[in-house]
Each structure stands twice: as C-alpha cells, then as structure tokens.
Amino acid sequence: MFDYIIIGAGFAGSVAAERLSTEANKKVLIIEKRNHIAGNCFDYKNENNILIHKYGPHLFHTSNQKVWDYLSNFTEWQIYHHKVLAFIDGQKVSVPFNINTLYKLFPTSIAKKLEEKLLENFPFNSKIPILELKQSNDADLSFLADFVYDKVFVNYTAKQWGMKPEDLDSAVTARVPLFIGKDDRYFNDTFQAVPKHGYTKLFENLLDNKNIKIMLNTDSKEVMNIKNEKFYLFGNEFNGKIIYTGQIDELFDYRFGELPYRSVEMKFETVEKDYFQEAATVNYPNDYTFTRITEFKHIHPVNSSKTTILKEYPQQHIQNKTTPYYPIFTEENQLKYQQYKEYSKQFTNLILLGRLAEYKYYDMDDIIERVLEVIGEIK
Template sequence: MFDYLIIGSGFAGSVIAERIANKLNKKILIIEKRNHIGGNCYDFKDESGIIVHKYGPHLFHTDYKDVWDYLSNFTEWEIYHHKVLAFIDGKKVPIPFNFNTLHKIFPSELAKRLENKLLENYQYNSKVPILELKKSSDKDLKFLADYIYEKIFANYTAKQWGMKPEEIDSEVTARVPVFIGKDDRYFNDKYQGVPKYGYTKLFEKMLNNKNIKIMLNTDFREVIKVDLDSKKIYFFNQEFKGKLIFTGMIDEFFDYKFGRLPYRSLDLQFNVIEKEYFQEAAVVNYPNNYDFTRITEFKHIHLTNTEKTIILKEYPKAYNPETDIPYYPIFTKENQESYSKYKDLANNFGNVIFLGRLAEYRYYDMDDVVKKALEVFEEKVR
C-alpha cells in the first residue's frame, strides 16, 4: 500500500512527507507515537483563545529565504521579534548580554569603559561566545566575562544540562553569546515570526494530501520490526520493500545495541493567571535563585484580547526513558563517540534514512531541520 513509511510527524518527518506526496505522487504512512502531529512544535488554543505551545516556546527565525518561502506555502506569518529578559541581582535585563544590559547593571562610568573596550577588541554587531571572552587578557574584559559567566551562564547551564559549561560541546555554548551592540532581540535573523494561526494549523495544511495517511498513538515498534542481521524492515510482519524515513531516537531504532544515548528532559508546569499580563516579556530567564530556568507567557507571542494569561515554568531534569520526552541530546565527546557507533550501523541500511534531531543526535533549530529535510529529499529521495 505504501511507498514510504515515515516515523515521526515533527518538522523533519512532515516536510519530507509533503515533498514526497506532492512532488513524487507516492503514498506515505506517517507513524506517530503521540496523539497529535507536529512533534514538539504542537500548539493549541485554550478556552480563552490563547495559543499555547505545549512543549515550550517555539519562535521561528531564519536567514534561509528558501525555508521561509517554503513554509509560507502553509501559513501566514505574524512578524514577531523575540526579546528575552534575565533576572539578575534583582533586575530584569536584556539578554543576550549587550550594551543595553551593561548600562542597566553597572554604574555609567564603568559601563561606558566596558563598552569601549568591547568595541576596541570586537566588531560592532558581532557575537562573542562567553568562553572566548573569558580568555581575554584585558582586566576589564576579564572582569566582564567573569561577571556574565557567573551571573548568567554558569548556573543556567548547570540547571539546563546538569554539567559545567566547559563540559559541553562548543556548539551549545556558542548559542549564548555576548552581543557587541544595542540590539535587544534574542535572534538577529533576517526572517522572524510565528505562524498566524499556530504551528498545528501549519502542519495540518502541510500534511493535507490524499497520498499521506497518519497513524497516531502508535509506537513504531508495534508495527515495524528491524532485522539487524539481514538489514531488512518488516511492516506488519511483511518485508517492506519501500523506503523508511526515521526521525525518532537512533538508539531506539537499533534496540539500544550500544547502550542508551543520554538526553535532557523538562518538567513543564503551566499556570492560568487571573490577570491581563504576568511579566514584561514573552520569556524571562532565571539563571540563579530558582529551580526553574525560565518563565514563558504566551500572550506576548500570540497577542490575545483576554483578561487572563497563561505562563509556563520549565524545570530541566535528567531524562527518564519510561516517563519523559527526550528534548535535548547532550553534547559531549563521549556521547558523540557513542552516537558514531549507531551512525556507522545506520550507514549499512540502504533503505532507511535517519533525519532530524533525535535520529542524528544533534540540536537543530526549526529552520535548520526544515532545510535539512528539503536537502535530503533532493539528494536521497528524489
């Protein structure tokens, strides 16, 4: 019945399903473990009309015009520039740390001196990873680096990842830079926004094709068997001759042959607040002082005329395979070596494509995974 089986309906699975259905006119079955499509981007309207991101805030931003144009086929956009505050020493200040943050935290004379030192050593409107700034030999910049590291970076990283920043791959630590300028936006990409009617509506339109069937509430292992010896795939006990596109955890696909790959998870606590607004920005980070890392208020993202609001507190935690969602692969040298064993094994399966954050054991922004899915379609499917 089906030419392609796709495991997972997040951006990776949905984009490649849409391309196969519309460009190749082939039949696809998407197998989804949850009771909804969209993966971690799934959102819904609560009874008061507020669009809530069930798995934490997702703000779309990209410099890829082709990705923006592609997704624009399935949604209108609300232009949205994300701004984040951090609660530091009793004040809420803009992050990434920039010149505005400098002047909110330090006395004006010191702030100006630090600003001039940054401009002497780095290009205006550039981003400097905090661990790079810490290597500076200038005593003022070293003071600033140590302050930012201690007040913003170290404790937040310890909560988020359960380890010190130095133990994490630079791909992660570079995501929290010092911005040499006065731009308070969290992202500086050319295209920024959120789907006007939410991400779920985007996915529904993307997957609305007679060639695409969707099986929800189904663990792929209930209907698919992987024979590691013969490299064959069985679907409902029949050998599947088509192509399988897998976007789940690569270690799970291979039945944890080399052990489980580590992940971090989140305990998400939502609260309805009986007031118009709870905080000044969509997201306020709490690097110190509290067990949670940040509070999101969704009305700042999707403007809604209502007298109540909904907030989300995020409590990072170790991943429990029995109860938790694997949100973040943990980037260490040891974990990458474990993943490479699975990747070598995956290369022997000619009719299986491993695509996405969990299948490739790496952190993807939304635009990056859309870009990768479009590329994989052109290079390995079409």
C-alpha cells in the same frame, strides 16, 4: 501500498512527507507515537482562548530565504520579534547580554569603559561566545567575562544541562553569546515570525495530501520490526524507504547503550491578571529551580482577563517516562552515536533525519533546510 514509511510527524517527518507526496507523487505512511501531529511544535487554544505551545515556546526565525519561502506556502505569518529578559541582581535585563545590559547593571562610567573596550576588540553587532571572552588578556574584558559567566551563564547552564559549561561541546556554549551591539532582540535573523494560526494548523496544511496517510497513537515497533537487516511492516518485508526521525538508540534496541538527553518538566499556570511579566520570556539563571517563565499572550496577543505562563524545570531524560528534548553534546556521547550511525549503514533503505535520529541540535529552520536537501537528493 506505500513507497515511504516516515516515523514521526514533527518538522523532519512532515516536511519530508510533503515533498515526497507533492513533488515525487510518492505514497507515504507516517507513524506517530503521540496523539497529534506537529511534534514538539504542537500548539492549541486553552480554555481562556490563549494559544499554548505544549512543549515550550517555539519562535520561528531564519535568514534562509528558501526555507522562509517554503513554509510561507503553508501559513500566513504574524511578525514577532522575541525579546528575553534575565533576572540578575534583582533586575530584569536584556539577554543576550549586550551594551544596553551594561548600562543597566553597572555605573555609567564603568559601563562606558567596558563598551569602549568591547568595540575596540570586536566588530560592532557581532556575537562573542562567553568562553571566548574569558580568554581575553585585557583586565576589564576579563572582569566582564567573569561577571557574565557567573551571573548569566554558569548557573543557567548547570540547571539546563546538569553539568558545567566547560564539559559541553562548544556548539552548545556558543548559543549563549555576548552581543556587541544594542539590539535587544533575542534573534538577529532576517525573518522572525510565528504562524498566524499556530503551528498545528501549519502542519495540517503541510500534510493535506491524498498520498499521505497518518497513524497516530502508534509506536512504530507495534507495526514495524527489524530482522536480518530488513524492515517488516505488519509482518511483511517492506522494500520501500524508511525515514526515521525518532531516537536512533531506541530504533536499534539500545544495542550500544542509551544516548542521554535532557528533558524538561513543563508546568503551566493560569494567572488571574491581564499580564504576568514584561516580556514573553524571563530567564532565571541564579534563582529558583526553573530556568525560565514564558507568557504566551506576548507571543499570540488575545483579549483575555487571564494569562497563562509556563515554568520550565530541566531534568534528566528517563526512557518511556519523559520527553527527550536536547541531545547532550559530550565527546563520549558523540562516540556512542557514531557506533549507531555506522551500524545504521547496514540498512540500505534507511534515512535518518532530525534531532533525535542524528543526535544533533537543530533549530526549526535548520531541520527544514536539511530535509529539503536530503529529499531533493533521493526523490
């Protein structure tokens, strides 16, 4: 009945299904554990007509023309440039930490001296990972690096990841740089927007194809099992291809142990006022137990006398109890993942795609690019 079974209806699974069904005329079955499509991008309008991102804010940004053009087939865009403030020493200042932030936090004479030193040592409009800046031999830059590290970085990282920055892979720490410029936007990509009618509508358009069937509220293990390196669907051997986007350790029954993830407890609040804060997101690196507050009316403006905010409380992922959001990048965890990856090669019809299946952090545009490449090679 089906040429492909796809586990998961997030970006990885949905883009794969769209390409296979449209370009290759393949029949696809998507099996999704949740009661909705769109994965962590799922959004909905609440009782105050505010569009809410159920699993935390998702802001689309890319410099990849191919990815932008592809998604534009399935949505109209609302141009949106994300700005983030951080609560530091009693003030809300722009992050990533940039030249404007210098002048907000330091006396003008000191800020000017630091600006000059930065421009002498680094290209204008470049991003410098804070751990790289900490290696500077210049006394002023070393002072700045220590300040940013202590005030912006170390405590936020400890809350977000449950460990010190030095214990994380450099790919993670590089995501929190110092920006040598005055651009207050959180991202600097060519294309920055959110789907005009929401992500869920974008996914509905992606999956609107007669060749695609979707089973929601279904754990893949309820209908599919592995025996002798072969997959069985509804008790019958499945000879098509499996695209798996879920947790790779779960797929193989944790035979090499659990791969750790960070999760986030999402606490939504309705506030009886037009707006709660000055920007869509305010980070709290040093205060409180939550990492940030997001206000969705800044992302999707709407006329409402109330507003909805989201406070995020990072926590360790517990199997079957919390949602796995972020793979934890340490050398030990990567070695364990490699065991799963090697084992997966025994299954000739299995394709692993996505953050959980590949134990890798992907931005939205990155995973779309990855899927387009993979499906282009196999269809």
